[in-house]
Amino acid sequence: MGATPRAGDPIVTPALIAEHGLTPEEYDRLVRMLGRTPTFTELGIVSALWSEHCSYKHSRPILRTLPTRAPWVLQGPGENAGVIAVGGGLAVAFKIESHNHPSAVEPYQGAATGVGGILRDVFTMGARPIAMLNSLRFGSLDSARVRYLFAGVVRGIGDYGNCVGIPTVAGDIMFDPAYEGNPLVNAMCVGVMREDELITAKAQGVGNTIMAVGARTGRDGIHGASFASEDLSHESDAKRPRVQVGDPFTEKLLLEASLELIRSGHIVAIQDMGAAGLTSSSAEMAARGDVGVSIDVSRMPVREEGMTPYEILLSESQERMLVVALRGHEAAVRGILAKWDLEAEVIGEVIAEPVYRVTEGSHVVAEFPGSRLVTDCPIYTPEARESTEVQRKRAVDVQAIAERPEEADLAWTLRELLSAPTIASKHWVYRQYDQSVRSSTIVGPGPADAAVIHLRGTRRALAVKTDCNGRYVYLEPRVGGQIAVAEAARNVACTGARPMAITNCLNFGNPKRPEVYFSFREAVGGMGDACTALGTPVTGGNVSFYNENPMGAVYPTPTIGMVGLIDDLAHVTRAVFTTPGQSILLLGVPREELGASEYLARVHGIVAGAPPRCDLAAERRLIDALLDAIRAGHVASAHDCSEGGLAVAIAESCMISRDAACGAEIDLTAWNDVSDRALLFGETQGRIVVSTDVPERVLEAAGRHGVPAATIGVVRPADAGLTIRLATRRLHSPVSALADAYHGAIPAIMSRVASAVLDDDLLPAGN
Amino acid sequence: MTRFRIAVHIVPRRGILDPQGKAVADALHALGFATVKDVRIGRHIVVDADAASPADAEADVRAMCDKLLANPVTEDYEIAGVAPL
């Protein structure tokens, strides 16, 4: 019984084992599980399934601590995507995923296939994708290589989503030298379905048929999962053929065919062949259903001749699905796929015997007992220790940092911040994304703190946004993790939505380094604190370790993807001032918090100090108060304070919409106990700038919830400019100068990039 | 210095998916061109440039391919011709 070696396959040697990324202990574990030496095919399978990417071996115990339940959660972590109920029998599936490593090597295809993968995760749940988001981190745009990566990633995201026909509506982007060489590319997809259309990826029913559906399998991307589980080094360059090419056209057909298939009743389960391809999809489906499976790789439709079982099992060719069809319904499945000009082939069946078996014709090339292949993978809890360098940086007294001479003109500093690529308008990015296809985008990227998507046929809408300030997480991981969630929640609340649930993408360095593991543990803890406090459970996510190179690790970046629900279309609120004469209010209070700010990074080139405090109970009260006021119809605009602080938030509300700009007259003299620059540019949390016709009603709502609030000024026509009065100084700027700084910064930088203007199939790899 | 016209072919690397070629092959079949077995689509780039000799011209264009014209991750290139103008 059991698998026997296949003629022509390499012999399993210690060197081969090491090449597959297995430690000697892990190899011993494998031999014990099998009771014999593994075949080459088995080694490949285990190497993929026990890779960090598939097994979560360094993260699982920590992830278990996250809150995942709420009455509206229909599907928590563990499936292809999380699902929540949004009322009226409708459900929303959503998930975020990273494609950092592939994008570092080949930005266009890396980002495009990232979008493709996350789309499949959502439609395999039975949901029709209705919106895409993306969260990106790059090094400084001063570097030509970074501009090349940025341009390629944006184009790749756009081309894929545009072609499939899903609007890309929101996201967030930050630039910091910490991401140099290790860009982060996280893509999120949101889909909608009726609750009864929910389907999972659980193999069921002995005798049912396993079918491969969609594109043919080629030699591309073999070992992508283990690739994502290593540091980027010079050797990674030699691994380039692992990069896969996306085909959004086939994806669109696969999307339609899959939804038709799911609704047809001919199948019991469906799963994307994503990382580690056929191997992980089949093994995970079997483990979830607690059944055995038998797969014959010689029946797999392939693109190239002479592919070995090893290659077929580990290929990461895109746009493929694994389906469990009801026995006897195979022809019906084929018929649906054929309608969409796609193939479906029978490759195996669900069996009673508790084994995971792979054959090539009649030759067994791999066989594992039960679901132990998935459940028996090793779990590690590495040592955790905070970096002393971080402790030192956090302790820096940032108030002691002297002002630069130019700062005598506060408007100079404000413009400097508005033109910082992290803060500046991302219009250059999202004009390359189709934002309005599907005719459901009520608010696209730009004019509000989150995007708002209509749930067709209802009075409801979703608000969605991604967020994470990695600088905060770097300097104080627990607080940074809390803030990431709190900010995302504030952002959806500013559009009139109740924050419902999150998905998350944990981008970290090498977990075997104590300081990385420490930041991971703490940041996830902080994220959990905030999710509990704000009532937004975690429904899924993704872990991406090894985002580092010999120069160092990225900032720990636990990106949050938040979904909020707007009960009535009348509540949809934007961030822009619209009507001169309206009052401007600040909910929340400024504090002396300059640490970890964009101000320090941009104006002084310093990353230091403690990040702002995060009072989660206060955040919850703030959101409640704001939603009360919005639902009562009292709020004309709402915009939260994030990077760049209060002054940037006010300036943005004046001119995010360039063709409908306003001015403002602001008086902050009441806060004379806070230093000028902390008052203007400090990033104290829990603050929202609101414009309203009825300030007393908004103050009342704030008071009811115990939220400090004050009237700070009035909206003026654009030609009045922006004026902010402080105790002893005054900031004044024409609005057009602020708008030029904010809207012009990224286009000016990117117009210098040759690669930014090249055709999509013409992307150069040079610098 | 002489002016040369150098033609370069940039083609998807073998083994890498060529969705465009596949779509065109399918379309040709649908149009009745049943004898078509495979289609691969790449770029045809014509560079006019000054150089001291054909060999120099070719070397220059190779450098351009390495730096910009071809994507080494997914594409191969070949110099298809060098001719004085």
Next chain:
Amino acid sequence: MTRFRIAVHIVPRRGILDPQGKAVADALHALGFATVKDVRIGRHIVVDADAASPADAEADVRAMCDKLLANPVTEDYEIAGVAPL
């Protein structure tokens, strides 16, 4: 029947703006390739097809070009090579 590999160049017709060619020329200049005078970018299509003779193979591919591969409003094509496989 023999299998042939036929290469076709599809090029933007002279007089039609080729922003891609221009962008690449600019990028090459920016990279220091000062000798570059002009760049034109078209498609390089390789068709593998069965035919009784090289002449037949070429005639088939011309028909494909007329019907699908080239847009007569904006593009010209030329058969760059026919070789048995």
Next chain:
Amino acid sequence: MKFGIVTFPGSNCDDDAYLAVTEALGATAERLWHKDHDLRGADVIILPGGFSYGDYLRSGAIARFSPIMREVVEHARRGGPVLGICNGFQILCESGLLPGALLRNRQLQFVCTTVVLRVESRDTMFTNQYREGQLLRIPVAHGDGRYTIDDSGLARLEDAHQVVFRYVDGAGNASPEANPNGSLDNIAGIVNERGNVMGMMPHPERVVTELLGGRDGLGVFESILARVAA
């Protein structure tokens, strides 16, 4: 009277067109499949936006050979109305129902933004509900939208008043800055000589309710309804 909306492999604005016609306009519509051989009694054909066949090779080049296109061409020859939006416009040019071609945007990037269109001619079955010179705010979303035609072709279009929409700035001027893709003479939409086939790059079907940012696109569908039902 009935609209017929064609779905090609890769169409992705077919639902939007269907909803615009049925919900916003309140008319009847039928979905048509690219492999179909008849128009199911549709009086007006809409070729929607999207990426038919992935826009591989050239936008619209492969879709024009779909079985349904034979019927669409016949319908157009009989004087039946055909509206091509975005990818639909590209298909109409590739199939020869409209003159010219749509090439890669001049700036070589996909562009999604709301543009201002000037109605150049209200004397068509697609624009009779607008005012001459009216300015419309309608989104574009395309990578290949640069309209091109040779000089004599352009002269013929102008002489016969076949240019229906131009990209203009807020003041109504057809400036280079207002041109999102480098189209010749800021051309955003044209009709054929006979006036029954129109192609336009912007997406009128995306702006048919206030919720989605205005109703400026509805006039295209209302115009067809007014003409065909009359």
